[in-house]
Amino acid sequence: MTGEYDPVCPPVALSIAGSDSGGGAGIQADLKTMTAHGVFGTTVVAATTAQNSRGVHDVHPIPAAHVASQYDAVVDDFPVAAVKTGMLATAEIVETVTDRLAGFDGPIVVDPVMVAATGDRLLSQEAEAAYDDLIAAATLVTPNADEAAVLVDGPVETTAGAAAAGRELVARGATAALVKGGHLDGTGSEGDAPEVVDTLVVADGSDGDDTPTVHRSVSPRIDTDATHGSGCTLSSAIAARLARGEPLDEAVTAAVDGMSEAIRRGYDVGSGPGAVNPTTMDG
Numbered sequence: 401m402t403g404e405y406d407p408v409c410p411p412v413a414l415s416i417a418g419s420d421s422g423g424g425a426g427i428q429a430d431l432k433t434m435t436a437h438g439v440f441g442t443t444v445v446a447a448t449t450a451q452n453s454r455g456v457h458d459v460h461p462i463p464a465a466h467v468a469s470q471y472d473a474v475v476d477d478f479p480v481a482a483v484k485t486g487m488l489a490t491a492e493i494v495e496t497v498t499d500r501l502a503g504f505d506g507p508i509v510v511d512p513v514m515v516a517a518t519g520d521r522l523l524s525q526e527a528e529a530a531y532d533d534l535i536a537a538a539t540l541v542t543p544n545a546d547e548a549a550v551l552v553d554g555p556v557e558t559t560a561g562a563a564a565a566g567r568e569l570v571a572r573g574a575t576a577a578l579v580k581g582g583h584l585d586g587t588g589s590e591g592d593a594p595e596v597v598d599t600l601v602v603a604d605g606s607d608g609d610d611t612p613t614v615h616r617s618v619s620p621r622i623d624t625d626a627t628h629g630s631g632c633t634l635s636s637a638i639a640a641r642l643a644r645g646e647p648l649d650e651a652v653t654a655a656v657d658g659m660s661e662a663i664r665r666g667y668d669v670g671s672g673p674g675a676v677n678p679t680t681m682d683g
Contacts, residue, residue: 453670
C-alpha cells in the first residue's frame, strides 16, 4: 500500500552567496530563512569559508566560471521569482553575477557583505570597487553602516548619514536602499542606544516628484552580541517575501520587524557569539 503524493508548489528564490561552515550565516542562513517564509531556496555558492562562532579562518572563492554554471543550471530548471546576493568575495565573481543578473527580470536584493560580525574581511578591495554595476541593477541594496560607508566612500555614523548614503545608492541606480542601523544610535555613537533605527530610501518619491522617500523603522535593541547571520537573514527574508509577490515596502517592514524575534531567540551554539534564529520570524 502506498501513500498519496500530495506535493506543494512554493515560490522559488535564489541565494548567490558564500557558505558558512559554522551554519549561522551565508547560504546556510539564507536557506533556513527562505524555508521559514514558505519559499523554496536554491543556491549558487560563490565562496566557501572555514569559520565558526569565533571567526573566519579561511576564505576560498569559487572559480567565476563555475559560479556562472551554477546560476545557469538553476534558472534553466526553476522558476526563480527573486534573487538575493551575499558574499561574492572577488571582483571577477561580482562581475560574473552582475552579467548573469542582467537577464533576470525579477526583484534583486543585494546584500554587499564585506566584513563579518567578528571583524574579518570577506571581500577584496577590488571587489568593493566592482559593486557599482550590481548596485545599479538592484531592487534593494542592504548595507549596514560600515558597508554603506565603504560604498559611498564617506562616514555613515548617524541616521541622517544613513539617509544620505541611501540617497546616494539610489542615485547610482538602485530602486531602494536599506541602511541597517545596528551600529548607530542616531547621534554618532555606535551600538549603545536602546533602539535600532533602520533607514529605507526609495527612489520614487511619494509626493509625486523625483525626490527619494525616506522611511525609518525603529526596533528595540536586544542586549546581546549574538547577531551572527543577522544581515544575511534580513536580506533573504526580504527576498523571500518579494518572491511571494509582496510589495517592497511591506516586505522590508515585515522582515525588519521579524529580526527582533530572530535575535531575541537566537541560537546559543559554539563558544563564541551565537547566531540569529530565522525560524522564529513571522513568515
